[in-house]
Amino acid sequence: MKLVTYVLDPTTPREGGRAGVLLNELVLDLATLGQWAAQREISFARLSAGSEAPLPSSLLGLLQWGEPAWKRLRLAVELASQSEPSFLQRQSGLAFVLSQVHLRPPIPDPPTIRDFFAFEAHVRNARARSGLEVPAQWYQIPVFYFSNTSALYGHEEAIPYPRLSQALDYELEIAAVIGRAGQDIAAEQAADYIAGYMIMNDWSARDLQLQEMAVQLGPAKGKDFATSFGPWLVTPDELQPYRRGHGASERFDLPMRARVNGQLLTEANFRDIYYTFPQMIERASQHVRLRPGDILGSGTCGGGCLLELGQERHRWLTVGDVVELEVAGLGLLRNTIVAAPS
Template sequence: MRIAHVLQLATSTPLVALERDGALYDVAELERQFGTKLADIPGVSDFHTRVVALRCAGLHALDDRLLSGDRPAAAQLHLDAILWLPPCATDRAAYIQLGPYARDAALPWYRFGNSRALLGHAAAIPFPALEDEPDYELNLAALLYEDLRRAPPEEVERAIAGYTVLNDWTARSLEARSQARGLPPSEAKDFATQLGPVLVTPDELGPVEVLRTQVRVDAETRSCSRIGEWTFALPESVAYISNQVELRAGDVVGAGRVFGGSAVRRVPYGASVELMIERVGRLTGKPVRGPALLPWRRP
């Protein structure tokens, strides 16, 4: 199943949608068309409620109808009339980013990112105004729909609601300055991170370790490693995190940059950057120079 979170521009209403063969279908309208029991429950169209709290209740049945060819035209969304949102609830999610690792690393490492700066597919990415080295980082991300505390890898696997593409945008010159001062890379990363366009459930995706990846910057294609060439498997890394902190249903975990998944040359402002993970999807974004900093100290 492929689940989207979009904003219908005509009504400014966030929607849960299902994607099939490149088309998007409004879940609430599908339920009205098919007469399902969930159609009239207040709040059920909220992404966190339907996907996380209710564990995709009823969505598989709707997707089966789509797969069978029952696709009501009234439920189809026009792609030019929506804004893609990240496939999570940014007001409820913690965002944890793993790696990248040295190949001989003994333990996973992670940082907490800025979930309020999670953006969706096809977004313009406002970099810090003085940054001259915008860069991308290709990741796979997992959305959890169970709380995890001191969880073994098997429990982690059962807690993953789905996977999506993640671009951990990075301001490289700011990152270098932070590293030189022994500081965390907050300024270099917390301005924006992209997710999407859809959340793909494990039953549809199968093993993620074999998935191929690719990056396209304007017309130039750049190859990367397969997803599974991490130092640690994703369930192992999440299990390690759960020994340190309690993870909550709705949290997003980035699996760590794939090898080759960042630029070897500067990405120019205004370039179209497309990250692809086989069977998961294509996530596009465009780095733009953000507004100048306002004075933050009194004269």
């Protein structure tokens, strides 16, 4: 399944998004779908018995409700797929054409965001720009930093340019979303904790990042102004054709591309990641409890940012630039950079 958070009016406050599931070119409202299915199907009503509502109105709620809610969702989607799109659209509040809704980040209110540094090519290329080698410690553990959960953007949402920066960069990544709670999770079992995957753009103000990391802390202000996710959350079953390996070594053969104003700048593949998501989950969950909705970023793929490519390939981003990140199986995430509000 492909799951979204959407609004009908782009001026809706950030907390006003609703959860939906894609059925071809329709977005089915999750909570309305649950009520509709409960009225039509006895077996669905039995699955929903004892619950305050058949399905929640947010994706974070879906993750927190756990497997019973996922079972109800799968049955509800199966029921809806047996109806004509025109019929679904006539049901009040149930179905909307994808092109007519406005997408928000799939998980607009995650408990935490951990962004890793998992592609060897990115580490090597970025450090080489400063005449540095990959530190030996990088090969010993997957490392991450915590990002800002309150500056998140979805597909087609405008990104305000950080006023204090003159070196804005994109970063092409994939994010995994935790689907159930766990602590000290072994990498061999960690894939079972992933609810889905989405494209991630870890926007970076390189000059601010360089300034603060010179004192052995950060990145903070170099990163915390914006992160984009989307366009939707893709459940693991949809990526099975791309799956390579299993357990701790699980990877996906997913071509990754980045364009700025239509110019192709990045071509990479997710299969080349050094540390897998199961290994990242094992590291992240050591001594602490991961919760449904926690987000783990892969870090930038090789060649996946302007810092690596160099100014000879492309200048830093500026107001008006359109950045598109595309990953096979996950879709396309597009954002336009705009001037920050004065």
